[in-house]
Amino acid sequence: MLTFTLRRLASGLGLLVVISMLTYTLLFFSSTAIARNILGEQATPEQIALKEAELGLDQPLPVRYLGWATAALRGDLGESWFNGEPVTQTILNRLPVTLVLMIVSIVLVALIATALGVLAAVRRGRVDQTVQVGAVVGDAIPGFVLALVLVTIFAVNLGWFPAVSTIRPGAGPEAWIVSLSLPVIAIVLNYVTSSAQQIRSAVIKELDKDYVRTLRSRGLGEREIVLKNVLRSAAPAGLTVLSLQFIGLLGGVIILEQIFAIAGIGPLFITATTVGDIPVVMGLTIVAVVVVIIVNLLVDVAQGALNPKVRLS
Amino acid sequence: MTDVIRTPSVPKRSQRGTLRRMLRNPLGILSLSLLALIVLAAVFAPLIAPFDPNYADVGNTLADPGGQNPLGTDSAGRDVFSRLLYGARLTLLSALLCAIVAIAIGLPGGLIAGYYGGPFDSTSNWFSNMLMALPGIVVLLVVRAAFGPSVWISMIFFGILISPSYYRLTRSAVQSVRNELYVDAARVVGLSDARIISRHILSVVRAPLIIQTALICGVAIAVQSGLEFLGLGDPTAASWGSMLGDGFNNIYVQPSLMLWPALAIGITIGSLVLLGNAIRDALEDRRQIKAPRRPRPVAEAGTREPAVVDDAEAILQVADLSVGYPNADGEYTRVVRDVSLTIRPGEVLGLVGESGSGKSQTAFSILGLLPRTARILSGSIRFEEAVLVRDGEVDVNAVLGIRGRRIAYIPQEPMSNLDPAFTIGHQLTRPMVKLLGISKTRAAERARDLLRRVGIADPDRVMKGYAHEISGGMAQRVLIAGALSCEPDLIIADEPTTALDVTVQAEVLDVIRTMQRELGVAVLLVTHNIGVIADIADRVAVMRQGEIVETGPVDEILRRPAHPYTRTLMASMLVGKEPLMPLGLSGPATGAETSEEEDERQRALDQADMQQPLSPAAETILREDI
Numbered sequence: 001m002l003t004f005t006l007r008r009l010a011s012g013l014g015l016l017v018v019i020s021m022l023t024y025t026l027l028f029f030s031s032t033a034i035a036r037n038i039l040g041e042q043a044t045p046e047q048i049a050l051k052e053a054e055l056g057l058d059q060p061l062p063v064r065y066l067g068w069a070t071a072a073l074r075g076d077l078g079e080s081w082f083n084g085e086p087v088t089q090t091i092l093n094r095l096p097v098t099l100v101l102m103i104v105s106i107v108l109v110a111l112i113a114t115a116l117g118v119l120a121a122v123r124r125g126r127v128d129q130t131v132q133v134g135a136v137v138g139d140a141i142p143g144f145v146l147a148l149v150l151v152t153i154f155a156v157n158l159g160w161f162p163a164v165s166t167i168r169p170g171a172g173p174e175a176w177i178v179s180l181s182l183p184v185i186a187i188v189l190n191y192v193t194s195s196a197q198q199i200r201s202a203v204i205k206e207l208d209k210d211y212v213r214t215l216r217s218r219g220l221g222e223r224e225i226v227l228k229n230v231l232r233s234a235a236p237a238g239l240t241v242l243s244l245q246f247i248g249l250l251g252g253v254i255i256l257e258q259i260f261a262i263a264g265i266g267p268l269f270i271t272a273t274t275v276g277d278i279p280v281v282m283g284l285t286i287v288a289v290v291v292v293i294i295v296n297l298l299v300d301v302a303q304g305a306l307n308p309k310v311r312l313s
Numbered sequence: 314m315t316d317v318i319r320t321p322s323v324p325k326r327s328q329r330g331t332l333r334r335m336l337r338n339p340l341g342i343l344s345l346s347l348l349a350l351i352v353l354a355a356v357f358a359p360l361i362a363p364f365d366p367n368y369a370d371v372g373n374t375l376a377d378p379g380g381q382n383p384l385g386t387d388s389a390g391r392d393v394f395s396r397l398l399y400g401a402r403l404t405l406l407s408a409l410l411c412a413i414v415a416i417a418i419g420l421p422g423g424l425i426a427g428y429y430g431g432p433f434d435s436t437s438n439w440f441s442n443m444l445m446a447l448p449g450i451v452v453l454l455v456v457r458a459a460f461g462p463s464v465w466i467s468m469i470f471f472g473i474l475i476s477p478s479y480y481r482l483t484r485s486a487v488q489s490v491r492n493e494l495y496v497d498a499a500r501v502v503g504l505s506d507a508r509i510i511s512r513h514i515l516s517v518v519r520a521p522l523i524i525q526t527a528l529i530c531g532v533a534i535a536v537q538s539g540l541e542f543l544g545l546g547d548p549t550a551a552s553w554g555s556m557l558g559d560g561f562n563n564i565y566v567q568p569s570l571m572l573w574p575a576l577a578i579g580i581t582i583g584s585l586v587l588l589g590n591a592i593r594d595a596l597e598d599r600r601q602i603k604a605p606r607r608p609r610p611v612a613e614a615g616t617r618e619p620a621v622v623d624d625a626e627a628i629l630q631v632a633d634l635s636v637g638y639p640n641a642d643g644e645y646t647r648v649v650r651d652v653s654l655t656i657r658p659g660e661v662l663g664l665v666g667e668s669g670s671g672k673s674q675t676a677f678s679i680l681g682l683l684p685r686t687a688r689i690l691s692g693s694i695r696f697e698e699a700v701l702v703r704d705g706e707v708d709v710n711a712v713l714g715i716r717g718r719r720i721a722y723i724p725q726e727p728m729s730n731l732d733p734a735f736t737i738g739h740q741l742t743r744p745m746v747k748l749l750g751i752s753k754t755r756a757a758e759r760a761r762d763l764l765r766r767v768g769i770a771d772p773d774r775v776m777k778g779y780a781h782e783i784s785g786g787m788a789q790r791v792l793i794a795g796a797l798s799c800e801p802d803l804i805i806a807d808e809p810t811t812a813l814d815v816t817v818q819a820e821v822l823d824v825i826r827t828m829q830r831e832l833g834v835a836v837l838l839v840t841h842n843i844g845v846i847a848d849i850a851d852r853v854a855v856m857r858q859g860e861i862v863e864t865g866p867v868d869e870i871l872r873r874p875a876h877p878y879t880r881t882l883m884a885s886m887l888v889g890k891e892p893l894m895p896l897g898l899s900g901p902a903t904g905a906e907t908s909e910e911e912d913e914r915q916r917a918l919d920q921a922d923m924q925q926p927l928s929p930a931a932e933t934i935l936r937e938d939i
Contacts, residue, residue, distance in 0.1 A: 015443060026459045136590060139528070140583035142535035144542060145575050148561060152571065156564055210729040213682050217724075218744040218795060219717020232734045244445070251450025255539050259561070269451075270543050273458045281458045288451045296446060307734055308779045 008300045012293035024065045027278050077283035087283040098264035105187035117199025134193035144255045147186040164261040183260045202237035206230045236303045243299040334595035341591030344584040355401035362395035366551035375567040399551040407468045411533035414472025419479025427487025441477040462547045486518040527589035531582040627655035634692035636674050649674045650859040661836045663850030671859040672839045676805050681712035718748045721796035723806040727788035731780035738776030748799045763794040786817035803835045855879045
């Protein structure tokens with residue numbers, strides 16, 4: 001189990017290196033106009049050259065990447081080109097809101113989807129049809145459009161929730177709950193049916209297996225078999241779906257935070273992208289990839305714990 | 314030559330038939346018509362649109378619908394209707410671009426990886442996994458920062474990001490047919506790889522690819538309009554996403570601005586998703602087989618005398634049992650017909666017949682373990698005092714009361730009948746703790762003892778292990794121990810040796826016989842092997858096409874088989890003896906009719922299998938939700 005985890009960790013770190021190099025190359029490949037963007041249209045060529053030297057843009061790419069990477073290893077992601085603030089600190093200030101939003105949402109999705117999926121698989125009938133139709137509807141409506149609809153109805157028209165997040169540094173728990181409720185609802189509604197659908201398929205697949213019949217023949221109760229044996233064998237499939245959804249959510253929250261005016265990494269990312277604040281974009285990308293790697297690692301370890309066969313392969 | 318090679322193992326349906334089935338589906342027509350409408354709007358946008366999409370009438374911003382502007386104007390005074398039409402162009406083209414890029418990478422990649430395997434396969438798998446591990450929107454934001462606001466560049470990158478969904482789909486489809494006989498045959502005949510791929514393999518992936526493309530286009534539209542909504546797109550191009558953004562910024566002033574682009578996005582993606590589903594349904598041609606609420610009384614049932622032999626000594630009595638599966642006509646096809654049998658305490662009854670004769674279905678009826686779609690149509694089953702089935706009605710509580718404790722089960726396929734996720738020790742002890750009410754330690758002790766008795770030398774090691782760590786013969790011993798663990802009075806063994814190696818078969822049979830004698834437990838032994846019956850059974854019942862044709866003590870039946878079918882079975886077994894007749898052609902009475910019945914029964918069973926969920930590969934789509 002330990003070697004298994006270490007191997008996964010190593011491959012995650014490899015991914016991190018590859019992605020950071022690719023992203024760095026991609027971003028700086030086209031960052032020639034940056035100095036002009038920062039200084040404005042009236043800047044003289046001399047000023048621009050000076051600025052480029054200051055930003056290190058006159059150095060060859062591999063040298064710059066190495067410099068960035070060694071600093072990043074120390075936790076220093078550089079400074080914003082536009083306001084000079086340290087990127088690491090800026091991201092750390094904003095990351096908690098985003099992570100809370102994502103984790104709360106995915107945990108709710110997991111719980112509700114599991115309950116719905118198992119019910120649909122075991123009972124079939126109406127629950128099943130609802131899940132199936134819900135999955136199609138969920139596929140058909142993009143998450144941000146759904147969020148816009150929810151904002152229009154519940155925040156703008158009915159005024160049940162604030163249209164603009166009230167989460168500020170030092171805000172109490174009520175601010176968090178009130179501000180995150182609607183976004184969480186939007187995410188859960190958008191994700192839950194397709195996960196439920198996948199969990200349903202996985203449970204039905206397990207229920208049809210021979211060992212379930214044998215367990216029944218041994219006199220064990222149906223509820224016990226479904227909740228203990230079937231769910232455990234179906235869990236890897238469910239975890240895979242949820243981890244993919246969590247990764248998708250990493251992009252989804254960027255848009256949702258913009259819609260709900262939540263001061264997470266979303267608006268930061270969007271602004272940095274629009275103005276070309278490369279160090280911030282780079283830093284956020286690395287943070288996103290690190291989150292992905294952590295999630296995948298956790299899922300892999302959980303898979304190994306759930307299914308003894310995985311540990312061997 | 315190649316015509317001979319084509320075999321029915323790949324469902325090959327004409328495109329036309331699929332299209333027709335799709336058009337019969339109202340949702341299929343609806344989605345196709347809506348998509349056609351959107352395509353027309355996009356193509357003829359310059360003709361229909363009253364204004365240039367970027368013509369801004371600064372004096373007429375946020376106007377209400379009416380007059381020159383059927384849907385009003387936006388915050389810059391541009392005509393909403395015109396922008397909506399031109400937005401359709403951008404949306405459709407970007408979705409198309411994304412799908413083309415994804416197919417161009419994923420399809421050849423999947424074909425090569427699936428067909429040739431090897432290093433290309435592992436390398437491309439690594440890339441595929443890496444791409445799937447990337448958060449799509451984050452990558453697209455990076456791309457936007459690097460290349461500026463071009464929807465086309467974004468969509469090319471998104472196509473690359475989503476190409477694993479095509480790659481995986483193609484790869485697994487190719488792998489599943491690569492080793493099919495007809496592909497081997499094509500290879501033997503000397504067809505070139507390119508020919509085999511284009512002729513035999515592309516036809517397999519074509520349909521899933523179309524479905525996948527519909528879904529991918531939907532995802533691409535969602536992502537593209539999401540980026541435009543954030544204002545990251547090209548500001549000079551009219552797009553639904555940017556219209557949404559404009560509407561959202563003016564939500565308090567002109568709420569209707571958001572309505573139209575939101576509807577356009579929802580309807581377009583919705584149509585694509587529905588289209589994908591409609592094609593899938595048409596391909597699978599899923600005729601919904603609904604079970605009739607009340608099984609119709611079977612007309613011929615009255616013609617037979619009720620065969621209730623009230624054997625006072627019997628522990629198990631099955632009387633006039635009929636089991637059926639629903640068929641396409643809304644009726645039940647009977648796979649077990651009026652079967653009656655009894656078992657006395659400590660007796661071994663062999664239930665013999667070829668596969669499909671209904672013997673396993675009979676056995677499962679007793680345990681209440683028939684597949685979900687099967688139904689007991691008539692008859693009764695009694696175990697000692699407990700009536701498990703009365704006149705076709707199953708008493709669920711009675712069945713649950715005897716399972717494991719009184720009647721136990723030894724399955725056919727040892728490996729698939731152990732839960733792969735739990736240790737063998739756990740699987741053995743749990744029923745004992747529950748049914749016998751003993752402690753875990755006590756149950757583990759008993760399990761160790763049982764394992765030793767069924768011939769496992771090192772029970773501790775086996776109990777700590779998992780199913781995949783032991784051999785088939787070992788697994789079957791474990792299952793026998795499990796069946797015995799709660800001291801049942803009757804064991805139902807369903808082909809307990811069939812799946813094992815010949816050498817192991819004898820050993821396992823030996824274990825069953827020894828345990829049966831030592832514990833005095835009755836056994837219903839289901840097998841197609843009359844040699845096994847001769848070896849172990851006291852009495853035998855011969856089953857054919859759902860009916861018991863002959864029953865009696867083993868010595869008698871084997872010495873003087875009365876029914877021609879029994880003779881055929883025996884002839885097929887006994888070494889060195891001329892076969893009397895080819896199997897299945899046992900007399901003049903069974904002609905073409907019989908084989909039709911057989912076909913129908915097989916169909917019913919196949920259908921029961923088919924009702925297991927299909928897992929359409931298209932569902933593996935990488936959903937990049939936003």
